[in-house]
Amino acid sequence: MxxxxxxxxxxxxxxxxNGEFVKPTAGLCPGYxxxxxxxxxxxxxxxxxxxxxxxxxxxxxxxxxxxxxxxxxxxxxxxxxxxxxxxxxxxxxxxxxxxxxxxxxxxxxxxxxxxxxxSFSFEAALMQSNIEVRHIAAGSNVPMYITNMECRPAGAFSGPMVVSMRPIPYHQVVKAAQITARFPAVHGAPVHIGDPAQIGIKDISKPDFGDAVEIKPGEVPVFWACGVTPQAVxxxxxxxxxxxxxxxxxxxxxxxxxxxxxx
Amino acid sequence: MxxxxxxxxxxxxxxxxNGEFVKPTAGLCPGYxxxxxxxxxxxxxxxxxxxxxxxxxxxxxxxxxxxxxxxxxxxxxxxxxxxxxxxxxxxxxxxxxxxxxxxxxxxxxxxxxxxxxxSFSFEAALMQSNIEVRHIAAGSNVPMYITNMECRPAGAFSGPMVVSMRPIPYHQVVKAAQITARFPAVHGAPVHIGDPAQIGIKDISKPDFGDAVEIKPGEVPVFWACGVTPQAVxxxxxxxxxxxxxxxxxxxxxxxxxxxxxx
Structure with missing residues (x-):
């Protein structure tokens, strides 16, 4: 071993x-x-x-x-x-x-x-810039929501975009957008900042996948495109x-x- | 008409x-x-x-x-x-x-x-930043070269990358790289700067496609990936x-x- x-x-x-490791992979090979x-x-x-x-x-x-x-x-x-x-x-x-x-x-x-x-890759970049990633701090799964934003269809495949949400303090929102924009190969910049209703999310406390996280006073829900989308579609x-x-x-x-x- | x-x-x-225009499209609909x-x-x-x-x-x-x-x-x-x-x-x-x-x-x-x-799109951006695009100034076609840089193959398709070359004064080379890097959907940042032999170009005065252009003293040949590549491949x-x-x-x-x- x-x-x-x-x-x-x-x-x-x-x-x-070789069957020597059958657990979730979060935290393995940090940096990769x-x-x-x-x-x-x-x-x-x-x-x-x-x-x-x-x-x-x-x-x-x-x-x-x-x-x-x-x-x-x-x-x-x-x-x-x-x-x-x-x-x-x-x-x-x-x-x-x-x-x-x-x-x-x-x-x-x-x-x-x-x-x-x-998103593991951009979450590491956020944390390295002292931006807390709430679900990691809470030890839970990231909250994910089905939106009213339709993906561009292609042949047999069509459907709405699924997003992940991370609450970010107002003074760090622009920084969080800038940091993640640098990583287009891992979802890139946010697709939406603020009011969940604008993208068809009725109840932010009830994610479609994953676990709800607390949004503290002075924090904004920030939404990124999520890799669950292609599987769902x-x-x-x-x-x-x-x-x-x-x-x-x-x-x-x-x-x-x-x-x-x-x- | x-x-x-x-x-x-x-x-x-x-x-x-409707057959009312049968000429090259360079210069049409500027900005598009x-x-x-x-x-x-x-x-x-x-x-x-x-x-x-x-x-x-x-x-x-x-x-x-x-x-x-x-x-x-x-x-x-x-x-x-x-x-x-x-x-x-x-x-x-x-x-x-x-x-x-x-x-x-x-x-x-x-x-x-x-x-x-x-590349029309990034050439416009270069000229807007007062970087001369030599072949446009000369009224000729951009010089293009087959390199020794192999594309990543996929199924039936493989072959070397074709590049276009624009001579840039030393003091503007970094700026030209930065400007074009902003446009990944139109070839993006240069793939090579300087010595043509490094990428398998034997004679810079003899392009494989297009017309040769003058490289003046104090200028560096800068190479960008070229849209002729997919056609050639x-x-x-x-x-x-x-x-x-x-x-x-x-x-x-x-x-x-x-x-x-x-x-």
């Missing part, structure tokens, strides 16, 4: 592949980017890629496997996307079927795996088969967070 | 559609972005989209038609991509076959049209059929150049 606290991404992926997984059959891959291209804020693509390959060759050379995530979910016709620790047994030659940027099209990571069990890449900085 | 000097993009596209065209059958569209996603500097995608549609619905609602460009080129099995002013007669239901960002894969715009005869969008600014 390797010491997980100091493992490199390659070592950590290997430990996961983690990613969301969506696996679809090739005949849906074009529509999904086009949907992502048209909606880069909720769907920032980090890597796409070649058809027939299980390697994330750009962000994690030598990886095996069917085994290097601690827990997967299997959906059939848009319905959750089971969780698996290894999907190599059900992998098909026509599968294409998409890796999408995740893909599921809505009821593909015969779709694999994803299980929430919180992410893919660890060789990319360092700061490599995402656009400027 | 409309007055071409003051026409809106919609009016200009209509004039072109123009785009490069690549049309491929659907069965090659996924590989081309993935190639573009993996190589965003030479292949910045502005819009993609839905299969079976000829409208660039995002950047030019109401447009007809088969008729709104003054001159097209037709390639069969990677070989140039003919030029046409209208390709609606040979359009197929399985065609997908890709519109790619073009697509052609190299010898698709049974491919349509492009004829060089200089571009598609005029409703997007204003400054909308591309990322920060």
């Amino acid at each position: 390797i010491p997980f606290k100091t493992a490199t991404p390659t070592e950590m992926r290997l430990a996961i592949r 980017a983690q990613g969301n997984l969506v696996v679809l059959p090739k005949d849906l891959a074009y529509d999904f890629l086009l949907f992502s291209q048209r909606n880069p804020k909720p769907c920032p693509i980090l890597d796409v496997t070649e058809v027939g390959s299980r390697e994330m060759a750009i962000v994690a050379p030598g990886s095996d996307i069917a085994r290097d995530i601690p827990k997967y979910r299997v959906y059939e016709n848009g319905k959750f079927v089971q969780e698996l620790e290894d999907v190599s047994g059900i992998w098909r030659d026509d599968f294409v795996a998409f890796l999408l940027g995740c 893909a599921m809505q099209s009821k593909p015969p088969i779709m694999l994803t990571h299980a929430p919180g069990y992410m893919f660890i890449t060789d990319l360092q967070d700061h490599e995402f900085a656009a400027f | 409309i007055p071409f000097k003051t026409a809106t993009p919609t009016e200009m596209r209509l004039a072109i559609r 972005a123009q785009g490069n065209l690549v049309v491929l059958p659907k069965d090659l569209a996924y590989d081309f989209l993935l190639f573009s996603q993996r190589n965003p500097k030479p292949c910045p995608i502005l819009d993609v038609t839905e299969v079976g549609s000829r409208e660039m619905a995002i950047v030019a609602p109401g447009s007809d991509i088969a008729r709104d460009i003054p001159k097209y080129r037709v390639y069969e099995n990677g070989k140039f076959v003919q030029e046409l002013e209208d390709v609606s007669g040979i359009w197929r239901d399985d065609f997908v049209a890709f519109l790619l960002g073009c 697509a052609m190299q894969s010898k698709p049974p059929i491919m349509l492009t715009h004829a060089p200089g005869y571009m598609f005029i969008t409703d997007l204003q150049d400054h909308e591309f600014a990322a920060f």
